[in-house]
Amino acid sequence: MRVWVVVMLATAGAVAAFSSCTLDPSAGAPKWGIAETAAWQIRSPSRPAARSDLSASEHLGGTASAAFGHGLLHVALPATFLLAVGIRTYLRRRARLDAKTVATGDLRPGRATIHGVIEPDDAADPLVLEIAVQQRSTTTTTKGRPITVWRECDRSVRVKPFVIRRADGVRVRVESDGAIHSELPFDRTDNTSRSTRTRFASAKVGKEIYVTGAVQLPGAARGAAYRAPSASPQITAARISDSPPGMQDLEVSRLHGGFAAAAVWLWLVIAGFTMPSFEILTVDGERTTGEVVDASTWQERVKPKNGAAYLADRYAVKVRVSVAGEKRILESRCDAATFDCAVRGTCAQLPFVVSRHVDRVRALGDRPTVHGGGAIVSMIFFTMFAIVYGVVLVFGVPSRKPQPLVESG
Secondary structure, eight states: OHHHHHHHHHHHHHHHHHHHHHHOTTOSOOOOSGGGTOSOOOOSOOOBOOOTTOOOTTBOOHHHHHHHHHIIIIIIHHHHHHHHHHHHHHHHHHHHHHHTTBOOSSOOSEEEEEEEEEEOSSTTOOEEEEEEEEEEEEEEEETTEEEEEEEEEEEEEEEOOEEEEOTTSOEEEEEEEEEEEEEOOOOEEEEOSSSEEEEEEEEETTOEEEEEEEEEOTTSOTTOOOOTTSSOOEEEEEEEESSOTTHHHHHHHHHHHHHHHHHHHHHHHIIIIISHHHHHHHHHEEEEEEEEEEEEEEEEEEOOTTSOOEEEEEEEEEEEEEETTEEEEEEEEEOHHHHHHHHHTTTOEEEEEEESSOTTOEEESSSOOOBHHHHHHHHHHHHHHHHHHHHHHHHOOOOSSSOOSEEEO
16 A cells, blocks of 8 residues: 555656646747738637637547546546445444453353454463364466466364453453454475475463454353352354454555545546646636737647657647636637637637636636546556555455465465
8 A cells, every 4th residue: 555655656756747838828929910821800709619619729528527537536537535434434333343252251151252362272382283284385476477376275274262361361262163253374395396385373371362252151041140259151162363453444445545645646647747727726616718919830740659650730829808807818729720810800709717816727618627647647547546446346455364365475
C-alpha cells in the first residue's frame, strides 16, 4: 500500500508539466492576424455556433468529457473510496467483537477465547502441537530472474491434550476433536531435496497462545460461573494462534484504509494535474458566448513514434467575452471546421465555459471538456489502481500463517 502511495506521488510530478497545457488549451505559437490566413473580415455577430458538442482541438467532445470526467471523478473514485472505508469499518467492528471473546473473568460454558501460557501436563514431551506442511517447488524465469513458487502437497497434524494457565492463575485443559484451525507461524524448515521441503509450526510448553473454542465446566450446572480454585475447566480447541482474535481483521482493515487513502490521492492527482480545467470549470465555471475577434492557423512538426515526421495544421480563435461584468479576451485552439466557420463569419460568436476566479481556465464549448492526453493518463492511473484493489477484493490478503496452499519464497 505504501508503495502505491509513493508511485502516486512520483507520477504527480511527472504529469505536472502536462497539466500546464491542460490549464491553457491555447498553449502553442499561433500567429494572430488576417495576413496569416487570408484576406477576410469578421462580420457582425449573427448567431452562436450550432455545434452542440463543440470543443477545443485535442479535447474530448462535451458529451464524452462529461461521461468520462463525471464518471471517473464523481462516481468511480468516490464509490471506491466508500467501498474501502465501508470494508475497513466492518472489519474493525468485527475485530472488536472478536477481541471481546477473550475471557478475562469467571469462565462460563459456551464459546470463548482463553489466553495463557502452556504448562506441562505430560513432562515426557514439551511439544503439544505440531503441524508439518510438505511443499514442492516449481521454478520459472521472468525477465531473466528465477521465481520459485512452493505449493503444499501434504499436511499432517499432531496434537495432544495440554493445559494453559491464565494470568489470574486459572488452569484450563485444552482438548481437540481433530478440527483445529492453526494460525501459528512457521518456526522450522527442513529441506528434503532441491524441490521439496517440510515446514513446521509448533507450540511448546512455555509458549503464550490464544485458544478459541467451546468451554465446558466439569461438575457445574449449565450456565453457572466458574470460580477458582475448583476443578479445572476444559476447552475444545477450534482455533489456536499466537495473536489475539481479531488481529488479522485489523491488519486487513489497515490495508483497506490504505486503499481509501490511495483513492483520495488518485482523485487529487487527476483533478489537480491530469484534468484540472474540467474539475475547476465544473465547480466554478460560467457559460458565456464570446464574439470572435481574430483567428489564426499555423503548422507544427509532428513525429509519430513509428513514422516519419510531418507538418500538421493547427488552428486557434480569439474571442471577447464578459464574465461577471468583466471583459476578457480568450484564446483557444480549435479544429479546422470551427476555424473555417469563424473565418467565414457564419459563427461570429462561440460558446465558452470560463472560470469566475481563475483567469487561465476556460473551455471552448458549452460545457467543461477533458484533454485527450489527460484522459489517457487518468485512465492509466485508475486502471492500475482498480486492478490492484480488485485482486485484493477477489483473492484476499495472503496470510503469514501456515494455512495458504500457495506460498512464494
